Each structure stands twice: as structure tokens, then as C-alpha cells.
Amino acid sequence: MLGIIRQRVARKGVPASIVEQSLQRIRNRPVAYASRCYSSTAKQMTVRDALNSALDEEMSADPKVFLMGEEVGEYQGAYKISKGLLDKYGPERVVDTPITEAGFAGIGVGAAYYGLKPVIEFMTINFTLQAIDHIINSAAKSNYMSAGQMSVPIVFRGPNGAAAGVGAQHSQCYASWYSSCPGLKVLAPYSSEDARGLLKAAIRDPDPVVFLENELLYGESFPVSAEVLDSSFCLPIGKAKIEREGKDVTITAFSKMVGFVLKAAEILAEEGITAEVINLRSIRPLDRSTINASVRKTNRLVTVEEGFPQHGIGAEICASVVEESFEYLDAPVERIAGADVPMPYAANLERLAVPQIEDIVRAAKRACYRSVPMAATA
Amino acid sequence: MAFCLTKAKKLIYNHLKSKMGSLGIINHGNWTHPVSFSHPIPQNLKKPDTFFTNNTTLFASRRFESIIAGKHLDSLRNVFDEIEVLNFPGGKVKFTSEMKFLSESPEERIHCYRVLDDNGQPTVHSNSVQIGEEVAVKMYNDMVTLQLMDSIFYEAQRQGRISFYLTTIGEEAINIASAAALNIDDLIFPQYREAGVLLWRGFSLQEFANQCFGNRDDNGKGRQMPIHYGSKKHNYFTVASTVATQISHAVGAAYALKMDGRDACTVTYFGDGGTSTGDFHAALNFAAVMEAPVIFFCRNNGWAISTPVSDQFRSDGIVVRGQAYGVRSIRVDGNDALAIFSAIQAARRMAIGESRPVLIEALTYRAGHHSTSDDSTKYRPVHEIEWWRVARDPVSRFKKWIESNGWWSDEAEFELRSSVRKQLLHAIQVAEKVEKPAIAEIFTDVYDVPPANLCEQETLLRETIKRHPQDYPSHFQFPL
Numbered sequence: 056m057l058g059i060i061r062q063r064v065a066r067k068g069v070p071a072s073i074v075e076q077s078l079q080r081i082r083n084r085p086v087a088y089a090s091r092c093y094s095s096t097a098k099q100m101t102v103r104d105a106l107n108s109a110l111d112e113e114m115s116a117d118p119k120v121f122l123m124g125e126e127v128g129e130y131q132g133a134y135k136i137s138k139g140l141l142d143k144y145g146p147e148r149v150v151d152t153p154i155t156e157a158g159f160a161g162i163g164v165g166a167a168y169y170g171l172k173p174v175i176e177f178m179t180i181n182f183t184l185q186a187i188d189h190i191i192n193s194a195a196k197s198n199y200m201s202a203g204q205m206s207v208p209i210v211f212r213g214p215n216g217a218a219a220g221v222g223a224q225h226s227q228c229y230a231s232w233y234s235s236c237p238g239l240k241v242l243a244p245y246s247s248e249d250a251r252g253l254l255k256a257a258i259r260d261p262d263p264v265v266f267l268e269n270e271l272l273y274g275e276s277f278p279v280s281a282e283v284l285d286s287s288f289c290l291p292i293g294k295a296k297i298e299r300e301g302k303d304v305t306i307t308a309f310s311k312m313v314g315f316v317l318k319a320a321e322i323l324a325e326e327g328i329t330a331e332v333i334n335l336r337s338i339r340p341l342d343r344s345t346i347n348a349s350v351r352k353t354n355r356l357v358t359v360e361e362g363f364p365q366h367g368i369g370a371e372i373c374a375s376v377v378e379e380s381f382e383y384l385d386a387p388v389e390r391i392a393g394a395d396v397p398m399p400y401a402a403n404l405e406r407l408a409v410p411q412i413e414d415i416v417r418a419a420k421r422a423c424y425r426s427v428p429m430a431a432t433a
Numbered sequence: 434m435a436f437c438l439t440k441a442k443k444l445i446y447n448h449l450k451s452k453m454g455s456l457g458i459i460n461h462g463n464w465t466h467p468v469s470f471s472h473p474i475p476q477n478l479k480k481p482d483t484f485f486t487n488n489t490t491l492f493a494s495r496r497f498e499s500i501i502a503g504k505h506l507d508s509l510r511n512v513f514d515e516i517e518v519l520n521f522p523g524g525k526v527k528f529t530s531e532m533k534f535l536s537e538s539p540e541e542r543i544h545c546y547r548v549l550d551d552n553g554q555p556t557v558h559s560n561s562v563q564i565g566e567e568v569a570v571k572m573y574n575d576m577v578t579l580q581l582m583d584s585i586f587y588e589a590q591r592q593g594r595i596s597f598y599l600t601t602i603g604e605e606a607i608n609i610a611s612a613a614a615l616n617i618d619d620l621i622f623p624q625y626r627e628a629g630v631l632l633w634r635g636f637s638l639q640e641f642a643n644q645c646f647g648n649r650d651d652n653g654k655g656r657q658m659p660i661h662y663g664s665k666k667h668n669y670f671t672v673a674s675t676v677a678t679q680i681s682h683a684v685g686a687a688y689a690l691k692m693d694g695r696d697a698c699t700v701t702y703f704g705d706g707g708t709s710t711g712d713f714h715a716a717l718n719f720a721a722v723m724e725a726p727v728i729f730f731c732r733n734n735g736w737a738i739s740t741p742v743s744d745q746f747r748s749d750g751i752v753v754r755g756q757a758y759g760v761r762s763i764r765v766d767g768n769d770a771l772a773i774f775s776a777i778q779a780a781r782r783m784a785i786g787e788s789r790p791v792l793i794e795a796l797t798y799r800a801g802h803h804s805t806s807d808d809s810t811k812y813r814p815v816h817e818i819e820w821w822r823v824a825r826d827p828v829s830r831f832k833k834w835i836e837s838n839g840w841w842s843d844e845a846e847f848e849l850r851s852s853v854r855k856q857l858l859h860a861i862q863v864a865e866k867v868e869k870p871a872i873a874e875i876f877t878d879v880y881d882v883p884p885a886n887l888c889e890q891e892t893l894l895r896e897t898i899k900r901h902p903q904d905y906p907s908h909f910q911f912p913l
Contacts, residue, residue: 121692147692150723152719153715153718153719153722155711155714155715155718155719157681157711157712157715158681158711158712158714158715158716158718158719159715159719160681161678161680161681161682161684161685161712161715161716162681162682162684162685162688162715162716162719162723163685164681164682164685165622165681165682165683165684165685165686165687165688165689165699166685166686166688166689167685168670168682168685168686169620169685169686169689169690170689171689171692173685188675188678189678189681192673192675192678193673193675193678193682197671197673198878198879198880198881199656199878199879200653200656200657200661200671200673201653201656201663201665201670201671201878202651202652202653202654202656202663202878203654203877203878204652204663204664204665204671205663205665205670205671206881237879238879238880240880260881261881262880262881293884340884340885340886343886
């Protein structure tokens with residue numbers, strides 16, 4: 056209701072700020088979570104270095120932490136995430152494995168049952184399908200099934216989702232698969248700060264964590280403050296981050312899509328739409344309160360993800376908002392997701408199968424009634 | 434890479450000579466290590482870590498060692514007729530000019546180690562460990578207790594008092610004797626037919642009953658089906674329904690034990706069927722590579738539900754597979770308590786002292802049905818079942834041995850059986866009456882700390898039960 060008033064007033068040319076001020080007195084504004092982690096003298100750090108330093112520091116701090124996976128040792132990591140760790144910690148703590156995801160996931164779980172803290176690296180999360188029985192049945196459910204006698208402080212990590220030109224069996228996003236399972240925690244970092252803070256939190260956490268990285272983000276640099284670089288730095292699991300505040304539409308995303316959404320937000324800002332960008336960071340547990348608070352502020356929601364649309368993260372977010380903030384919605388929720396096809400290889404086809412910045416911009420406009428809705432049944 | 438040679442030796446020699454000769458000229462100056470063919474692989478080269486981290490040039494020279502042989506052409510010529518060796522990553526291999534396939538089935542199957550004959554008398558030349566009276570009597574007591582527990586709980590399921598049960602009939606020796614030869618610090622990763630191991634370690638009959646009834650006193654908090662026992666106190670990891678996953682877990686835990694330098698090993702049990710899984714393969718392979726102190730105990734009881742071993746694999750049982758992975762292995766008579774005891778004790782010493790995995794294949798027979806959901810007379814002859822159950826019963830065989838030592842009597846037998854029977858019936862009666870677990874236990878242990886959404890749901894559930902008691906009938910029990 057308030058959202059419609061504001062829109063109508065805006066269209067008539069009244070400056071938005073005046074409208075906002077008057078509306079503020081009318082409605083309760085919930086406290087929005089905002090963080091300013093970047094100091095003015097920000098150092099740049101790639102996500103790769105962020106992950107490497109996080110692993111290094113956690114292994115140094117706790118002798119129970121060890122890394123296991125294919126190519127993690129001698130090869131310095133398939134994506135060089137574990138560079139230098141074999142030299143520093145030796146082959147007992149950086150274990151190169153034979154090719155059997157099921158095998159080394161099971162062995163990692165066994166070590167965790169005993170009390171070690173394994174970090175299991177998969178060359179891509181796609182390969183976790185070989186090990187998914189151990190992840191779900193041996194890790195996620197064990198604490199519950201054993202009535203608390205067998206805890207599993209393990210981290211399963213690797214690059215998730217689409218890379219570039221790697222085809223269907225190397226490009227699927229498994230965020231919704233793992234985040235539907237109770238007993239697991241599922242994290243998806245975007246920036247270097249996310250990568251460092253969340254990986255440290257995951258390693259320290261007594262529950263099994265699936266840590267979804269992104270291959271294309273490994274080489275991207277982000278500013279990091281001194282606080283982030285400190286070895287005790289840690290981010291809370293279950294808290295999303297508002298990357299950019301806005302008033303007109305809430306856009307949620309995780310991992311690489313956060314970058315796309317931020318760019319889309321800039322384009323939208325030029326057209327007078329301020330988008331509030333939420334970086335989910337934690338898929339399970341999902342930060343429903345931050346999302347709902349934001350939607351109650353903006354009254355419109357666009358969810359963005361790279362994975363397949365059916366039963367995706369956007370579906371869960373939409374359901375949560377409909378359940379808790381139905382009367383605040385002024386428009387149907389827009390879901391942007393990857394195409395409902397196995398990922399093709401050809402560059403043009405691949406580009407069409409993955410959300411692009413323009414898709415996000417158009418969806419935000421639709422949510423703000425600035426363009427024609429693309430209803431499936433229209 | 435195929436290295437079967439069918440050419441005459443002379444042709445090969447000339448071929449190699451020309452290759453080495455030209456390469457010898459190119460590389461003559463670079464490598465100056467005179468390595469002869471008869472030199473065994475240096476010790477430090479066997480350990481991959483020193484191999485790679487210390488000396489990449491050494492690696493390079495190892496790769497081209499066969500070229501260096503150009504220098505030794507003269508000495509080669511002399512020994513050529515005696516030995517021809519291929520320098521392969523992974524070790525030297527002798528050539529042969531005879532094309533011979535390894536047979537798929539051996540002329541003779543691997544022999545089966547046993548100590549006691551069918552009449553419970555020690556066989557001649559048995560190098561078994563001596564067991565004292567106290568241990569032997571406890572072993573027998575526990576075997577009888579296990580047997581009685583199985584029959585009474587099976588009946589309880591048939592009467593509808595518990596939903597499911599699975600017996601160890603025919604495998605009492607495997608259960609008790611293997612447990613007896615281990616220390617309490619050794620970690621057990623069971624499949625599901627090893628309740629006797631937990632019994633030996635001190636899990637009480639009441640505790641078994643509580644788990645089967647899923648009541649409030651169940652240390653598993655009513656989370657699992659019957660027979661899915663687990664006890665951290667007894668170092669017995671909770672039974673899971675997934676087949677053979679415990680094998681990989683055992684290797685991981687063994688690796689952790691090794692890193693901790695503990696005087697303990699892990700022991701994992703699985704059946705003949707479980708060896709077909711990917712987990713078995715990965716775990717054995719890994720254990721050998723990681724040099725993990727784990728004992729793999731295969732209960733080859735001839736049947737995986739209705740699948741006989743002839744449909745399960747075509748190898749000579751499981752013992753030969755251990756060898757294939759580079760794991761020391763032995764085959765034992767699974768109905769001979771003393772043979773199992775000796776083998777486990779020796780395996781344990783090797784596993785911990787030499788930091789290596791060991792495989793024990795115990796040949797036995799699943800004399801009972803797979804579980805209460807199975808009627809095995811449908812797929813195997815009744816007389817076969819009866820023969821194994823009676824003529825090859827491991828309990829009576831061990832009884833004959835302890836009787837012949839003067840450690841047991843008919844009176845003691847009667848006492849034991851009637852006392853255990855009473856205890857079991859009492860345990861069931863008590864377990865049946867105990868309240869079911871509190872509803873809070875639906876929500877605990879999902880995570881280390883219950884998350885906000887589950888706390889909310891619990892509050893909501895309690896309110897709902899209070900508000901709509903008619904939807905929560907009392908015979909179901911919803912203790913708040």
C-alpha cells in the first residue's frame with residue numbers, strides 16, 4: 056500500500072526525498088543490517104588468496120585441521136587454493152588422494168567421527184555426486200542418528216556452479232540440493248572477505264558444512280580491511296550481508312551473481328530505481344529475517360541464482376517472504392535463474408543459459424512496474 | 434602401457450642398444466649417478482613425500498634412468514641372458530617372453546586357518562594363542578547370552594512388541610571372539626550383525642532392549658530402528674543402514690589414530706555383499722596407500738539376503754582381494770572362536786606396530802534369516818540351514834573345548850541359560866513400559882546448537898499439542 060503511494064507520487068514528479076521523509080513518519084522502519092567493512096586504506100586480495108590464507112591460518116591454529124583431496128598437495132591444488140600448504144604442513148596434513156570422491160569423503164567423515172577436523176576438497180562440487188551418500192547419510196545425519204555421540208566437524212568445499220565452457224557435467228549449481236538437507240550448513244561466499252570469514256567459520260564449526268566456492272571468482276580481487284586480514288577474523292554463519300542499500304526493490308543473490316546484481320543495481324540507479332542488494336552468504340541457515348526486513352522496506356523482490364529454476368534458492372526465498380511478509384508485497388516475486396537445460400558448451404549458448412546483467416535489470420523493472428511482465432501464461 | 438614381448442632376445446637387445454646409444458650421447462653430461470640395474474630402489478625413494486619435496490632433479494634423473502643404462506651396456510651384455518627388467522614408475526618388473534595369463538580361478542583356494550576341529554578339539558600344529566580360563570568362560574557366557582538375546586528378541590518382534598530385529602545366529606564366534614581379542618580403545622565400525630561385540634564390551638541387556646523399543650532410556654534417543662546400537666562410551670560407532678559406508682569411515686579414523694600416535698586400531702565389519710560396493714574398494718585401496726592401522730573383518734556368511742556368493746563375485750572369496758590392494762590378508766574358519774581370537778590378536782599387533790591395514794575373511798554361514806523381514810527358506814534349502822545351525826554351531830563347538838578343559842559343566846550351563854533368559858524377559862518387560870522419548874528430542878542434535886527455526890517449530894508444536902489434544906491421542910505418547 057505504502058509502496059504504491061510512493062510509486063504514484065514518484066511518477067508525478069515529486070522528488071523522492073520529500074516523499075520518503077513524510078512516509079518515514081508514517082511507517083515503522085525496521086533496523087536494517089548494514090556493514091561497512093572496508094577501511095579507507097584497503098588492501099586488495101583475490102578470493103584465491105583469501106581461501107588460501109584462511110586454510111593456512113586455521114591449520115596453523117588447530118593441529119586437528121587437515122586438508123584432503125585430489126591434487127591438493129603436490130600440484131598445489133587443482134585451482135591453486137592450497138598453494139604452499141604441503142610444504143608448510145607436510146603430507147600428513149595435506150593428503151593427496153586416489154581418484155575416489157566416495158572414498159575420500161567417507162574417509163574424511165571417519166576422521167571427523169574420531170575428532171579430527173577434515174577439509175575435503177572436491178575438484179568441483181559436481182563431483183560430490185559421487186560422494187553424496189557420505190555427505191548426506193554419513194555426515195549430515197550422524198549427529199542426530201547417534202543421539203549426539205558422533206559429531207562431524209567436517210568441511211566439504213570446492214567450486215560450484217558454472218565456470219566458462221566446461222559443459223553440463225561441470226557446471227551445475229548444487230546449492231539447493233544441499234541446503235534442503237537438515238544437519239548440513241551451506242555457505243556461498245562472494246568476496247574475499249566472505250571467503251576468508253566464512254571458510255574460517257566453517258572450519259571452526261562443529262557441524263558438517265558444504266562450502267560452495269566459484270571458479271570464476273577465484274581470480275577476482277576485492278578490497279580487504281585490516282580486520283579481515285587478522286587471523287581471528289570470522290563471519291557468523293546464518294547472516295546475510297546488505298551489499299548496497301536501496302528503497303525500491305530487494306534483489307537477493309549469492310556467489311558470482313552478487314557481482315552481476317551490483318552491476319545491475321548501478322544501471323538501475325541511473326534510471327531512478329534504487330535496489331537493495333542482499334548477498335546471502337549463508338544458504339542454510341537462510342537469513343530469512345534480513346530478507347523479510349528488506350522486503351518490508353522495499354515491497355518488491357527479485358531473486359537471482361545461477362542454478363536451475365525448479366526448487367531453487369529463489370523458490371525458498373519466495374515462499375519465506377510470502378509466508379511472513381505477504382501484505383508487504385506490491386508485486387509478484389521475480390525469479391531469475393539459469394535456463395532449465397543442461398549447460399551447453401558453445402559460448403553463445405552458454406551465455407544464454409546463465410543469467411546476465413540485463414536479465415536482472417529487466418526483472419527489477421518488471422517488479423517496479425516499469426516494463427511489461429513476462430508471465431508464462433500471458 | 435603394454436610391455437608384452439614376443440620378439441627374440443637379440444632383436445630386443447639391438448633395439449634397446451640403439452635407443453640407449455643415441456640417448457646416451459645426448460644425456461651423457463647431465464646425469465652422473467652411476468646406477469646399476471641390480472641396485473634396489475633406495476629407501477628414500479619409496480616414500481613419496483621425500484621423493485617429491487626434496488629433490489625434483491632426483492625425480493628427473495629417475496625418470497631417465499633407463500637411458501643412463503647406456504653407460505652400462507657392457508655389463509648389460511653379460512647379464513642380459515639372466516635378467517631383463519623394466520624400470521616402471523612404481524617399481525622394477527621382470528620381463529618374460531612367455532605369454533601367460535593369470536588364471537581367473539586358482540587351482541587351489543586359499544587355505545582356511547582353524548584351531549579347533551568340529552568336535553572342539555585343538556588340531557595338531559596349531560600355533561594359536563593360549564586363552565586363559567577366565568577369558569574363555571566369559572567368551573562362552575557371552576556367546577550363549579548373544580544366542581539367547583537373539584532368539585528372545587526375534588520372538589518379541591514376531592509378537593509385535595518391537596518392529597524389527599536382526600540376529601547373529603551362526604556368527605556368535607565372530608562376534609565374541611573378535612571382541613575378546615581387542616582392547617577397549619580399539620574403535621569398532623560395525624555393519625549390523627555385530628551386537629555381540631558391544632555385548633562383550635559391557636552394553637547391558639537392558640540397554641539393548643531400550644534401543645529396540647526406542648524408549649526414553651535409549652541412549653540413541655529413539656532416533657533409529659531396532660538393532661542400530663551405538664555407544665561412544667564403548668567405542669562402538671552407531672550402526673547405520675547404509676551398506677559398507679563404515680569401511681571408509683574406519684580407514685579415516687585409523688588414519689586419525691595414527692596421526693595421534695595412539696596404541697589402538699580401528700576394526701570394521703562387513704559381509705560378503707558389502708565387498709561389492711565402491712566403498713570397499715576405495716577404503717582398502719586408500720588404507721594401503723595411507724598405511725592406516727585398520728583391521729578389515731569380512732563375515733563371509735554365504736548370503737547377502739537372497740544373493741548367494743556365487744552371484745556376488747567370482748573371485749576366490751574376499752581374501753584374495755586384500756592381496757590385490759596390497760593389504761596383508763588371511764582366511765579363517767568363522768565358526769572357530771580360537772582361530773578368530775588368534776587371527777585378530779596377530780592382526781592387531783601388525784596393524785598398530787607396522788602401521789598397516791590387515792584383512793581377515795571369516796568363512797561362516799548365516800544360519801538365521803537376513804532379518805525379521807526375511808524368510809530364507811524361500812531361496813535356500815531348509816536342510817542346508819539346519820545342518821549349519823546344528824552341526825557347525827560355533828557355540829557348542831567352543832563349549833566342547835571349555836568342557837574338555839574342565840572349565841564348564843552341565844550345571845553351569847543350566848544356570849547360565851535360565852539366568853540369562855530371566856534377565857532378557859525382564860529387560861523386555863521393563864523396556865516396553867518405559868515412556869517414549871520427549872518431543873524435544875525431535876529437534877535436538879540436528880546441529881550442535883539448535884537453530885532458530887527449530888526452536889520456533891518446537892514452541893509451535895507444543896502449543897499445537899496443548900490446543901488440539903484430540904489430534905494427539907494418548908496411546909501414541911507425546912511426553913512434553
